[in-house]
Amino acid sequence: MIEAVGPIKRKFAPWDDPTAKPFIRFENVTKRFGDFTAVDNLTLDIYEREFFALLGPSGCGKTTLMRMLAGFEPPTEGRILLDGKDLSGIPPYKRPVNMMFQSYALFPHMTVEGNIAFGLKQEGMDTAQINTRVAEMLELVKLGKFAKRKPHQLSGGQRQRVALARSLAKRPKVLLLDEPLGALDKKLREETQFELMDIQVELGTTFLIVTHDQEEAMTVSDRIAVMNHGVIAQIGTASEIYEQPASRYVADFVGDINLIDGTVSAVEDGVATLRCAGVDATIVAETGTGEVAVGAEAGFAIRPEKVQITLEAPPAGTPNVLSGEVWDIGYLGDISVYRVRLAGGSIVKATVANLTRIVERPITWEDKVFLTWPADAGVILLK
């Protein structure tokens, strides 16, 4: 289904350009439902042609934020601007944004064609033009053969494509995708993610996707906003979010992380020394962007794939060494996960890529192992 040569994405980073104007702007937006604050004084800029992801657990306010942009919920406070225009008071049927619903919300009494043509008919487009556009959309999502079918005669993946075609048919300025791939199985989801990216580049539409699946967010989007309890915990590209998480919450929510608590004992030239009493170790790490002061309670965060696991003790004086016993091994095919129990009882995970097909692996259960990493492999996160 994926063409070997897709459109190639150029370097695209308008958020780094101070002169760039945001296309969508949430300005101090708050949304309350009774006592519950779904979105809390949130400000966010999204740029034209950007593929932007709102990532967070259920109930974090990401869907509410999207529904406010679509016009289904009015913000309690603040305003939303699209292309410089305030959207307050504009009903959903007059907004130049279209949404692909999580449940797809296909009209069951209309054919695939009828569903895709629905939005165009509302515009009063003439029949010939509608037919051309519908044919175009059917080709885009590769559903030409199914034009005359009703939604209940399609598979889940096909319905998802119809929903996508319907929401793109009007050439909206912004396409909103609410957990668009949630109902698909893993293989199909991965394929569709790449197709979505191709379609987005091809049409140049601004895409805003809501998802709780971090892999999906990282795969498709230019930037990700990680949300928690109605506020944005961090905005950044996938690698920024993954490699430089701004908080423990982000580090923990996106990907797998080892967190080791300690007290800062020294800071010098952007390098902090962390005394970790719990695991009886001293960790040296870059301070990153946060202000780290001597005596502060902090945590050291490191991704499992950046931890090296060895049977031989490293030379004396090597910084960043933890020792422990292999507690558990998870074989996942491409990688193996070693759960190592340290002296204090806490568990540190280390993953190793399985580069060869050897059956016997040197490290096994209850082996005494050493965990090491370079100084720049992890980050210090303040409490």
Add this chain to the structure above:
Amino acid sequence: MAERWTQAMRPFLAKWALVAIPYLWSFLFFLAPFLIIFKISLSQTAIAMPPYTPVINTLGEFWSKLSDFSFDNYIFLTEDPLYYSAYLSSLRIALVSTVLLLIVGYPIAYGMARAPKSVRNALVMAVILPFWTSFLIRVYAWIGILKPEGLITIALQGLGILGPGEQIHVYNTETAVFIGIVYSYLPFMVLPLYAALEKLDATLLEAAADLGCPPTKSFWVITFPLSLPGVIAGCFLCFIPIVGEFVIPDLLGGSETLMIGKTLWAEFFNNRDWPVSSAVAVVLLIILVVPIVIFQNQQKKV
């Protein structure tokens, strides 16, 4: 051996016994009475007990008396304009009533389906509540409301809209029949409509709005078409019994309200002409059943 056979057959028999129940019911209370009525409709009236011939006492006599049966009564129905005008009038009243019921019932069902979940069950109860009182008593109550010196007149006089001597003359007219029918049959229209509307996925309306369709229009292009199964069920549930309605036109309607149920009653009790009234009933059944069967076959094809 025999025991093993019954054991093997048991699930099979149980399944068929279950399927047989509705068939048995239909046979006992629909098909058998219908055959009796049909037989009487082919007989001749007589001053006797029962008032028709031939009387078949045993099945053995059936073939010997077969030549006594005739379609005379059916031919008679076509000769007297009373009958076909009564049929037409019944169909017209039923049609108008069904349309009125749909107009009154749809907004009620729609309102119920859109009400907060917590009050929906209470609203359904409220719709069913009138059934706790006998149908006949409720129709009698309408006489008290509609008659010239009834509650409507009193209320309008009290409001000063009517002068002291003036009265509302609705009772004994076709309007009163329509009021009675719409009132009595409303639950049969509202409940299937509510069932259809309650199932409707609200995100479909959001999707329609999202694609540029204003709410009033999305009602006609989304809500109404998707509620059609409920509309059809409600219309059938009302139309069919209204065509044969006897009590409401008899109690609320005047002499000019001609309905086949009343004609049948008069034929049966006043004229004691069992064969002709049976023929009237058989024709009524055909008028109702044939279009329904055709319609259902059409639905299956779609």
